[in-house]
Amino acid sequence: MTTVDELLALGDDALIAAQRLAEWTTRAPELEEDVALANIALDLLGQARMLLSYAADLERAGLEGAGRDEDALAYLRGEREFRNAQLTELPRGDFADALVRMLFFAAYQRELYAELAAGPDERLAAIAGKASKEVAYHVDHAIMWTLRLGDGTDESHRRAQAAVDRLWPYTFELFEDRPHLREAWLAAVEPVLAEATLDRPEDGRFRPTGGRKGVHTEHMGYLLAEMQSLHRAHPGASW
């Protein structure tokens, strides 16, 4: 049976990734990309809602109705209660950072959701089956941009390589609970980097971790402060 903590890890990954991507709204390099990033963030937010609602239902069942709802989970938990991987909370960075992160994260989600969609937990399988179809478009979009940036101008190549080098160490945490998925992930990511003329970094010893236990980077607090400010200032507000 799926646990509340497992669902929080899945839901928080999607929620925090959505929040970071949403920072690009009105700031993307071109209008079409602005719309694309907002749409992808919206897909992730939808997935987060479904996963956190499930976590909330499970928690309430365990506490005989005394648990929190999806909004309380998203807006009223403190930093140490979030279970997202650190990759999702790193600062927005430049456009190369955003798209390389999308490549790494969406390629991971694709393998993850494919496995969950075939799993024994029916409710989770339904969410994963739905999300799989959306994530396929995210992977596609990230690949297109990684190729354009990596195999583009000297400047775009330099920035894309810097993003790959900076983010690579954070990808190990994604596979801590499911190490067997990394092989399929590498098989998807490595050829894209090669075609984009980007060097695949060495697997070094620097492998930041802790997100699944609530240990986050210094950037997480600022992200939550912004994400939760409205709900905390006006509890229960609706419009």
Next chain:
Amino acid sequence: MTTAFAAAARVVDPELRVVTIADLGVLREVEEEADGTVRVTITPTYSGCPAMDAIRADIARSLTAAGYPDVEVRTVLSPAWTTDWITDEGRAKLAAAGTAPPPPRSLPLLQRTPVCPRCGSPEVEEISRFGSTACKSLWRCRGCAEPFDHVKVL
């Protein structure tokens, strides 16, 4: 008197306002219980589709107006919505409104490009994979130079 199914089926999609939720395949089932309660089952097109709340409210309003005040709207995720569920009538309505309907998923990938909904030209190019809503992409016709929306295959 309008049947409960007809009352739910006539609800218009809040974002693609030329088609109903029945045309789109978002409406899955309408059941009438012995006590008069109507149970409506719907499924979202995309996980984050912001239209779902409006659709739920519109279904309740439409059924109440048709004499069914006790309405329960249920959302199911599985089987996941696919563009193959858009009816022929729905496709015709979309095309008539200038939005290219999705090709069937059974077509090979390379043949999945739309034709221009205005002039019918197959000479089209994709401007952006993501359009004004989650379910659409943005295209341009090289024949008549008009940009148009396309409901992308899912």
